[in-house]
Amino acid sequence: MEGRVRDAPRQPPLPLEEAQRRLLDLAPQLRMEHRAAEECAGFYLAEPLKAQRSQPARPVSAMDGYACRAADLPGPCRIVGESAAGHPFAGRVAPGEAVRISTGAVVPEGADSVLLQEDCTCEANHVRVTGEPPSPPHRHIRPAAMDFASDSEILPAGTRLGPAQIALAIAGGHHLLPVRAMPRVTVIDSGDELVAPGAACGVHQLPASNGPMLAAMASAYPAAVTRVGPVPDSIDAIVAALDTQPAADLVVTSGGASVGDHDLIRPALAEIGAELAFWRVAIKPGKPLLVARRGKQLILGLPGNPASAFVTGWLFMLPLLRKALGSAHPLPTTIPATLGAPMARGGSRMEFIRARWDGECVVPESLQDSGALSPLAHANALIVRKAGAPERPAGDVVPTYVLGLDGVT
Incomplete structure (x- = not known):
């Protein structure tokens, strides 16, 4: 640990890969349990699975x-x-x-x-x-055992259990499967400008959309998700919100993780005795990301701008959940995609460009402001633009993360 949150020294932002490595090293250690195979969709195998029978048993x-x-x-x-x-x-x-x-x-x-x-x-x-x-x-x-033979490994540890994997496990003679317990996740959004969804919203206010967005992202995986907020910009209010969730394995906050006068997540974490693991990552959007620990509880502080919250949630929160659940490969991987339009040169940080991918070509959204939700909602891909990257013409191949229909995969 780098010391108490209150006294943490200001250090250069971490490279993405280093920040992800540090975060995954802190993943909650969840107990193993045996769950009915029909209830295991989205879980990851905690142990290798061996067949208890051959299929077919005879020719x-x-x-x-x-x-x-x-x-x-x-x-x-x-x-x-x-x-x-x-x-x-x-x-x-x-x-x-x-x-x-x-x-x-x-x-x-x-x-x-x-x-x-x-x-x-x-x-x-x-x-x-x-x-x-x-x-x-x-x-x-x-022939007998064409599909699999008794006592052979049919699924390795860390495999995500989808429909086909569940079918294979059951065909292999298994009813109960070894998986990790569901992580308990609390999502807290904070800010004086936020009002609860459905409440009257003044011209100086915003509906609190980050909390539902992050909760929806986490809920794409087996997780017990609780939402708290919106919480006012007050150390006491933030501390009170944090103190209502002592049993959470992971607390995810949105907003207040930067250095402004009203960015109070770090001092609130100091008040509850949390220890800072690291703060700030050299990416755009999403630089003011914060990771701290309070006992066994991990706290992930995400930025308040919606695109920043989404990108950091996708790059950090979801891999963390996958690792806690036992994934063998928790980090997302890019595919090579052809640019369908020119892309400007990069800045001083690695960037994640919201874009639309049609299965072959990827086109950046024209609006990349981190406060804009429309391009984020219309995007189904994130183009990775390295720091200092030159201008790229249409036809160039760029590394791209493909998002699912729910924006998560």
């Missing part, structure tokens, strides 16, 4: 047709029974015999080939090949 047919011996083709073969999904044929296929078989049904003992029903004809309870025989003979048979 099964990939098509509708007839199971027989390849040595007996082209036939005719006498039909002696049926194997349906969930209802296997009880006997064994002997020379000169065939069994009617459905997709997904167990291939009977003795059979090593499946004839497609459209490639054969049936007469007098016998089946004969009239089209193309399967080549190789086992072409339409799914």
